[in-house]
Amino acid sequence: MKTKIMTLGAMLLMLTLSACREESDMLVSYNQNDVLVFGKANESFVEQFEVFWNGMNQNYAIWDCEENQYGLDWDEVHDRFLPLFEQLDQRDKDTDPVSDSEYQALIDSLAKPLHDGHFVVQFKNPHTGKALNCYPGKIRNASRDDYEVSQDFVPSLAAYVFNGTATDYQSGCTSQQHLAIMFGNTYDVNKDMIINPNYGLGYVVAQINELKAKQSPTSSQRTRLTQLQNLFAEWVLYKASVNNRAELIALYNYIVNKYQSLKVPGLILISSAFNEYGLGVQYALLNGDTPYFAFTNFFLTLYANPKYSNINQLTPGTEDYKQSVAIYNAWLSWLKKVQELKANGKLKGVIIDLRSNGGGMFADFGLVLGSLFQPGTDLQVGYQRFKRGPGRYDYSPLMPDVRPGIDILELLPNEPSVQNIQQQGITEPIVVLTNCMSVSMAEMTAMGAKAMPNARVIGKRTFGGLCGLTNNEYANYNYSGHIGIAGQTPVYCYTPTVATIQPDGKTILEGIGITPDIDVNYVVTPAGTDSQIDRALQYIQTGN
Amino acid sequence: MAVLGLTAMQAHAQWRIGANVGATYNHFTVDKHYLIDYNYKDRWGTQIGLMGQYDVNDWMGIRAELNLMQKNHTVERTQVLMKHQYTNNYLTLPVMASFNFGGEKLRGFCNLGVYGGYWLSCHKEGSDYNSFHEYEYSFSEDVDFNSKRDQRWDCGFVGGVGLEYHFAEHWGVQAEARYYYSTTSVQKDYMKVKDPKYNSTLALQAGVIYFF
Numbered sequence: 001m002k003t004k005i006m007t008l009g010a011m012l013l014m015l016t017l018s019a020c021r022e023e024s025d026m027l028v029s030y031n032q033n034d035v036l037v038f039g040k041a042n043e044s045f046v047e048q049f050e051v052f053w054n055g056m057n058q059n060y061a062i063w064d065c066e067e068n069q070y071g072l073d074w075d076e077v078h079d080r081f082l083p084l085f086e087q088l089d090q091r092d093k094d095t096d097p098v099s100d101s102e103y104q105a106l107i108d109s110l111a112k113p114l115h116d117g118h119f120v121v122q123f124k125n126p127h128t129g130k131a132l133n134c135y136p137g138k139i140r141n142a143s144r145d146d147y148e149v150s151q152d153f154v155p156s157l158a159a160y161v162f163n164g165t166a167t168d169y170q171s172g173c174t175s176q177q178h179l180a181i182m183f184g185n186t187y188d189v190n191k192d193m194i195i196n197p198n199y200g201l202g203y204v205v206a207q208i209n210e211l212k213a214k215q216s217p218t219s220s221q222r223t224r225l226t227q228l229q230n231l232f233a234e235w236v237l238y239k240a241s242v243n244n245r246a247e248l249i250a251l252y253n254y255i256v257n258k259y260q261s262l263k264v265p266g267l268i269l270i271s272s273a274f275n276e277y278g279l280g281v282q283y284a285l286l287n288g289d290t291p292y293f294a295f296t297n298f299f300l301t302l303y304a305n306p307k308y309s310n311i312n313q314l315t316p317g318t319e320d321y322k323q324s325v326a327i328y329n330a331w332l333s334w335l336k337k338v339q340e341l342k343a344n345g346k347l348k349g350v351i352i353d354l355r356s357n358g359g360g361m362f363a364d365f366g367l368v369l370g371s372l373f374q375p376g377t378d379l380q381v382g383y384q385r386f387k388r389g390p391g392r393y394d395y396s397p398l399m400p401d402v403r404p405g406i407d408i409l410e411l412l413p414n415e416p417s418v419q420n421i422q423q424q425g426i427t428e429p430i431v432v433l434t435n436c437m438s439v440s441m442a443e444m445t446a447m448g449a450k451a452m453p454n455a456r457v458i459g460k461r462t463f464g465g466l467c468g469l470t471n472n473e474y475a476n477y478n479y480s481g482h483i484g485i486a487g488q489t490p491v492y493c494y495t496p497t498v499a500t501i502q503p504d505g506k507t508i509l510e511g512i513g514i515t516p517d518i519d520v521n522y523v524v525t526p527a528g529t530d531s532q533i534d535r536a537l538q539y540i541q542t543g544n
Numbered sequence: 545m546a547v548l549g550l551t552a553m554q555a556h557a558q559w560r561i562g563a564n565v566g567a568t569y570n571h572f573t574v575d576k577h578y579l580i581d582y583n584y585k586d587r588w589g590t591q592i593g594l595m596g597q598y599d600v601n602d603w604m605g606i607r608a609e610l611n612l613m614q615k616n617h618t619v620e621r622t623q624v625l626m627k628h629q630y631t632n633n634y635l636t637l638p639v640m641a642s643f644n645f646g647g648e649k650l651r652g653f654c655n656l657g658v659y660g661g662y663w664l665s666c667h668k669e670g671s672d673y674n675s676f677h678e679y680e681y682s683f684s685e686d687v688d689f690n691s692k693r694d695q696r697w698d699c700g701f702v703g704g705v706g707l708e709y710h711f712a713e714h715w716g717v718q719a720e721a722r723y724y725y726s727t728t729s730v731q732k733d734y735m736k737v738k739d740p741k742y743n744s745t746l747a748l749q750a751g752v753i754y755f756f
Contacts, residue, residue, distance in 0.1 A: 020700070020727035021573075025738045029578035057737060067692075075736045362676070384676060390577055391731070391739055393693045399674045399681045468676050477624055477675035479579055498676050 027390050030055035030483040031475035041490040043126050045088035045098070051491045052110070052121065053078050055483035061385070061467055061499045062116060063392035065508040072113050074392070081110055097127040104132045112136045115511025117465020118440065122492040131487070137465055140511065141436050146460045149522050150437040153356040155294050157284050158196045159528035166284035166292070170333055172303075172326030173280040199266035204232050224262065231259045268319055277302050277310070277360075282353075283330040285337055289346055290540055292533075293334040293368070294353035294433075298360030298441040300367050303327045305411065308363075332415070335371055335408065339421050342428070349429040349540030351533070352445070355459060355522075359440025362468070366406040369432070369448050369455075373405030374425030381444075381451040383501040384468075387480035396478075398505055403448050429543070430455040431536040434516060439463040444500065446514040451503065456539060459520055459532045462513035467496035558599050559756045562718070564609075566591045566749025570632075572617035573742040581623040589614025589631065591747055597642060607642040607655060610635070615743040618670075625680045627670040630687075632743075636661035636724070638702045651708045659724060661698035663689075692734045700726035704747070714755045722747040 028037050030051065041047040057074060066072040084106060088098050103125045111121045111134040120135045141147055160166035187194055187201035197206035211217060211225040235255055242248045249270050256269050270278075280296040302310050303324055311328065314321040341347035352368055373379060383398040408423050432449040434442065434457055443462040449455035474497075475481045481497035484490075501508055520535045538544070568589040576582050593611030600606065613634050620627040640657025669684035689696065704722030711717065724747065729740035 020725075021742055022729065022738060022740045024575040024577075024740055027575075027577040027737065027739070054737070057735065078736055384674060386672075386675070389579065390737075391693070392735055393690055396672050397668070397681070397683045397685060399672065402677060470675065474675065476581075477673070 027054075027058060029479065030059060031472055031479075031481065033485045033488045038484060038489045038491065042124075045085045045103075045126060046082070048123055048126070048491050049081060049085040049110075052123070052483070052493065053081075055491070055493060056114075056495070057392060058390040059387065059480045059483060059493075059495060060114075060116070060392075061387055061480055061496050062508055062510055064395075065499070065510060066113075066115060067392075069508070070113070070115060070511070077110070077113070081106075091127075093127045098125060100125055100128055100130050100132060104134075107132055107134045108139070110134075112139055115140075115464070116467060116496060117443075117463050117510055117513070118467065118469055118494060118496055120494040122486065124490040126490070137463060137511070141463055144436050144461075146436050146522060150356050150435045150460075153435065153437065153522075154280065154296065155282065155353050155355060155433075155530060155533065156196055157282060157292075157530075157533075158198065159530075160284065160286065160533070163527070163529075165529075166286055167288065168333065168337075169282070169284045170326065170330040171280070171282045172323050172328070172330050174278045174320060174323045174327065200264070201232070201235065203265055204228050204262075208232065227259060227262055231255060231262065231264075234258075268323075279303065279327055281327050281330045283334040286351070286533075286537060287348065287541075289341060289348035290351060290537065291334050291337040291341070291347075292351040292353065293331065294355075295331075295357060295368075297358050298362075298364035300327075300331060301361050301363045304331050304367055305363065306414065331367065332412075332417070335367075336417060336421070338372065338426065339408070339423060342424050342426060343422065347426070347428050349431065350426060351431045351433065351536050351540070353433045353533070354438045354442040354445060355433050355435040355532070356437040357439070357442035358437070359442050359444075359465070362441060362444075364441060365445055365448065366404050367411075369430075369445050369452075370403060370405040371408065372426040372430060375405065375407060375423045377425070378402050378404045379448060379451055380503075381448045382503050383505055385499040385501055386478040386497065388478070390479070395499075398501060401500065427454055429540045431539060432457050433532055433536060434459040434462045434514065435522065435532075436460050436463055436513075438513075439465045440468075443514050444468075447500070447502075450514065450517075456518060457514060457516040458518045458536050458539060459516050460522070461515050461519075464509065464511045464513040466500040466513075467510055468498045468500065469494070469496045560597045560599065560605075560753050561756075562595045562597075562751045562753035564591070564593050564595060564611075564718070564720075564749045564751030566747055568614050568616070569746045569748075570615040570617055571744045571746075572615075572619075573744060575739065577739075581621045583620055583622065585618040585620065587616035587618050587629065589616040591749060593636075593749075595751065595753075597753075599642075603644055605642045605644070606639070607657075608637065608639045610637055612664075613745070613747065615745050617743075620670075624675075625671060625673040628668050628672070629670050631667045631669075633664045633666075634661045634698060635664055636698070638722075638724075640702060640704075644708065649710045651710075653706055653708055653718075653720075655702070655704045655706075655720070655722065657702055659698075659700060659702045663694070663696040663698060663730070693731055695728055695730055695732045698726055698728050698730075698743075700724060700728060708753070710755075716753045716755065717751065718753060719750045720748075722749065 041051045091098055107123050114136050117137040122131050122133050124131045157166050161169050187205050194202045194205050196202040208228050238251050253269055256267050277299040279299045282294045284292050286292050301308050311324045380400045380402050382401045384401045385398055386396040388394045388396045408418050412418050432446050434446050443466050446457045449457050472482050478497050483493035486492045520532050523531045568591050571586045572584050591613035593609050595609040597605045597607040613636055615632045618629045636659050638659035640655040642655045644651050644653035646652050666687040668687055671680055671682050702724045704720045706720030708718045724745040726743045731741050
């Protein structure tokens with residue numbers, strides 16, 4: 001009897017065990033261009049949606065922030081949007097194609113709720129073949145008061161040079177940064193105002209006004225006037241119709257070639273050598289005691305760090321070479337002046353201008369803010385957290401986000417002018433200037449300033465893109481990050497691999513940005529100076 | 545006859561109580577998907593508990609226990625410096641039918657039943673790799689439960705075999721090998737995507753029993 005009961009019990013148990021555990025869904029990696037993963041998405045709207053939704057579900061680094069802070073329910077998004085994509089798949093490509101504007105509107109509404117500041121999504125319309133992009137961070141920031149004034153903004157020190165506040169002015173500029181410095185910031189076409197009459201479009205307009213004012217112009221002056229007016233008219237007309245930076249660079253080079261005889265200062269061809277890592281820098285000594293440094297992107301490493309510098313690959317004497325050397329010299333002058341004034345007890349403060357700086361390489365941190373640390377020290381500014389699985393909440397432990405300083409002599413062993421520097425940490429006020437187009441490494445540097453007792457962030461709140469990214473070949477370090485390959489897969493997402501977390505161990509400022517310690521709107525004062533630089537100088541001089 | 549039969553059964557019915565200690569060896573069942581260099585490894589833990597049993601007759605009883613047991617595991621990677629050791633403490637309540645056989649002093653037994661449990665705490669320690677700053681990070685920390693993700697209630701099937709030795713009129717000792725088969729994923733269905741994870745735990749335990 002008991003044997004039968006025991007035997008029956010064991011059999012029942014075996015049967016029940018086999019039925020009691022759920023199987024997991026099959027999950028695939030979306031990091032590479034895999035035909036099995038992306039193939040169907042070339043032809044189907046629904047397949048593109050599923051790739052996007054699942055890829056994001058697995059790879060996105062800040063789902064807890066989206067859900068807890070912004071109330072986003074990613075599962076609800078799937079339920080809501082799937083039928084909309086299914087409807088598109090019902091449409092005939094030949095008789096009732098889905099237009100790009102229609103698909104763009106759907107993609108925008110799908111992607112807009114995501115708050116990662118770097119996030120860009122690209123869908124290729126299966127009916128038209130056109131790649132459509134959505135950049136939610138840009139859409140989100142476009143409604144901000146300082147968005148327009150921050151577009152292609154480059155600080156102008158002209159007034160400070162003119163009134164003697166700024167001395168030892170140096171600048172360098174390669175590639176597309178010519179556009180902003182030489183043209184975008186010298187004449188405001190919207191306000192019909194010359195900001196800087198010494199180069200670029202400001203020079204063109206100043207020259208036009210000067211020639212028009214002449215009572216009896218010579219023949220060559222009349223010819224020059226006509227050509228200047230043609231240059232101005234062509235620039236304004238065609239600039240209004242360009243769609244992207246590549247077209248803008250093409251227009252710029254067209255203008256340079258056509259009007260080179262006018263010898264407009266700053267009208268230099270943009271070389272393709274620096275299309276990707278073009279950089280503009282400015283250095284000046286303000287008030288004789290405050291070294292100021294501004295740069296447009298975190299690509300300094302490719303100019304300043306001998307281990308990675310591209311300068312030696314350039315041909316001496318070419319414009320690329322000259323500008324690259326100028327960049328290196330401007331940065332080096334700033335670095336040396338800080339240490340020189342510190343050694344002489346004359347340093348009042350330091351300004352690092354990161355307004356409209358689009359970010360770039362992490363290594364640049366050490367060359368700028370990190371160079372002001374006490375030698376041999378580094379700075380923890382918060383925490384980093386990585387994905388550790390395909391689940392939305394599969395995270396690594398919080399790991400310290402530590403920013404390194406640099407040893408100037410170790411960095412530049414063959415630079416004679418720094419060999420006598422006794423490097424010191426800077427305890428005087430440090431100001432980091434930001435605006436709404438201070439993105440990525442610019443914001444992460446501002447975050448570093450927040451962690452320093454003697455540093456202040458002045459200006460406007462940054463863009464909101466603090467989480468870091470790596471290239472696809474590093475994706476499997478964390479099985480996260482980008483979805484697909486740009487230009488190759490029908491769906492592509494540019495998305496971070498790491499969450500940046502504030503020192504409290506909880507707050508994620510993605511989509512929000514770093515709030516300045518002193519909020520100041522940018523205006524050009526009646527004296528022609530920059531309100532935010534003025535405020536930085538006021539803080540450094542008065543402590544308020 | 546019925547009265548004699550009932551009297552005979554009542555003559556065998558008895559209570560027993562006891563305590564046990566032991567080791568657990570846990571297997572964490574999880575789908576690795578495309579995380580090709582992840583390895584989930586079984587890990588030892590400990591267990592301690594109290595038991596009570598009502599013997600209906602000389603070969604069958606109903607047994608219940610209250611155990612504090614560990615269901616531990618390790619996850620490590622082969623291509624990146626990462627090793628996480630998880631120590632999970634559970635309070636479990638197995639309720640089993642206990643079938644025993646053999647002689648007066650030395651008997652064998654088999655337990656079959658179900659259990660319920662609650663995930664009390666989780667501690668993880670080990671190393672991880674910060675690929676952004678390129679450094680190895682060592683850590684030891686208690687894990688905060690995530691109410692959306694973590695399923696703290698646990699239940700499943702349990703069965704074991706063992707030996708029991710009565711060394712005195714009211715005292716005995718037991719040694720048992722027991723297997724807990726959880727049917728509850730430690731991860732809730734918090735996403736549309738199903739990705740369950742289960743514990744299967746072998747417990748080797750020894751205990752002392754008092755027979756009333």
